[in-house]
Amino acid sequence: MAPRASTAPAPLRDVAPLGRFRSLRLFRAFRTEQSDPEGFYTLLAADAAHQIERHVTLADRTVVDVGGGGGYFTAAFGERGARCVLVEPDPSELSSRGAPHPNAVVGDGLRLPLRDASLDVSFSSNVLEHVPDPGAFLDEMLRVTRPGGIVYLSYTLWLSPWGGHETSPWHFLGGRYAARRYARRHGHPPKNRYGESLFAISAGRVLRLVRAREDVTVLEARPRYYPRWCAFFVRLPLLRELLTWNLLLILRREPDAR
Numbered sequence: 001m002a003p004r005a006s007t008a009p010a011p012l013r014d015v016a017p018l019g020r021f022r023s024l025r026l027f028r029a030f031r032t033e034q035s036d037p038e039g040f041y042t043l044l045a046a047d048a049a050h051q052i053e054r055h056v057t058l059a060d061r062t063v064v065d066v067g068g069g070g071g072y073f074t075a076a077f078g079e080r081g082a083r084c085v086l087v088e089p090d091p092s093e094l095s096s097r098g099a100p101h102p103n104a105v106v107g108d109g110l111r112l113p114l115r116d117a118s119l120d121v122s123f124s125s126n127v128l129e130h131v132p133d134p135g136a137f138l139d140e141m142l143r144v145t146r147p148g149g150i151v152y153l154s155y156t157l158w159l160s161p162w163g164g165h166e167t168s169p170w171h172f173l174g175g176r177y178a179a180r181r182y183a184r185r186h187g188h189p190p191k192n193r194y195g196e197s198l199f200a201i202s203a204g205r206v207l208r209l210v211r212a213r214e215d216v217t218v219l220e221a222r223p224r225y226y227p228r229w230c231a232f233f234v235r236l237p238l239l240r241e242l243l244t245w246n247l248l249l250i251l252r253r254e255p256d257a258r
Contacts, residue, residue: 017046026225038097044125045076048152052121055219055250056150058082061120064144066109067127070097074104082121087112110136117146126246128155129163129201130192135209142215142253151216151251154224158200159241165192175200203240203247210249217252224248 018025026047029040052058059081065074066087071094074084086094086104094100107113109127122141131137141151157163164171167178167190175194182190192198210216222231224246233243240247 017050018043022047023226030225041070041072042076045072048073048123048125048154049076049080051220051248051250052077052123052150052152053080055252056121058121062118063121063123064112064114064119066112066122066124066141067130068123068125069093070095071101071104072097073123073125074101077121077123085114085119087114110140112140112144114144116143117149119144119146119149121145121150121152123152125152125154126156128153128206129158129199130197132199134201134206138206138209142213142251145253147215147253147255149253150219151249151253153206153251154246154248155201155206156246157203157241157244159202160245162245163200164194165198166190167192167194203234203244204237206247206249207234210251215254215256217254218249219252220248220250222248 026043029043033040049058058077061082062085063077063082064085064087065071065077068074068086068088071086074086077084084101084103086101087107087109088094088104089106089108091106094104094106105113109124109131110133122145124141128134128137138153141153145151156165158171162168164175164178167175167182170178170181171194175198179190179194207221210218220231221234222228223233223244226245233240234247236243
């Protein structure tokens with residue numbers, strides 16, 4: 001069952017900065033994520049900014065980048081005129097590219113240090129699979145977003161080929177087995193520990209959480225890295241878990257109907 005239809009206005013910007021071979025460029029860059037993180041995340045951040053600007057311009061908007069690490073996305077939004085706050089739980093990640101962003105704070109996505117309805121855009125890229133309570137995380141992102149504002153949420157599905165992150169594809173045989181196998185092979189546990197900092201999250205679960213809210217309109221629900229025509233994958237129960245890879249949700253917060 002698909003999320004309810006959007007009544008979003010016409011796109012503001014419809015020319016992707018990565019060109020007609022966008023998906024191919026992203027996939028090639030993803031293959032070098034470990035060896036060239038600067039190249040991959042700079043490209044991904046430019047693409048994310050474009051995806052947001054199909055719905056709202058970033059210039060003069062207030063944006064929070066939740067779990068944004070070294071600030072690739074924060075930098076891309078700032079280049080487009082946004083006023084950004086970066087919230088990251090790991091202090092070492094904040095300084096991974098040098099001096100942290102001036103508006104960076106150490107904080108938890110489940111308890112954002114921000115006022116209610118204080119932001120135009122709440123953004124999170126590949127964080128939700130690391131959160132034990134996705135419903136609480138979604139609640140927080142919506143809490144700090146003002147009515148009419150945008151929530152951008154993307155995450156890696158557990159049943160996708162990369163759902164186990166560095167333990168893939170062995171996660172298909174179970175997260176704990178994959179973690180033990182990784183430790184035996186590499187002599188140390190994986191960075192993303194199943195059940196502690198990596199969780200088996202599905203598309204269906206998060207779509208149900210979104211549909212249950214009366215204060216949310218779904219503007220986009222589709223595979224993040226694929227062409228836009230692949231959005232129909234999200235309407236296919238079970239198959240979407242295998243095919244989508246990374247689910248992108250762009251939501252508009254509506255006034256609370258209660």
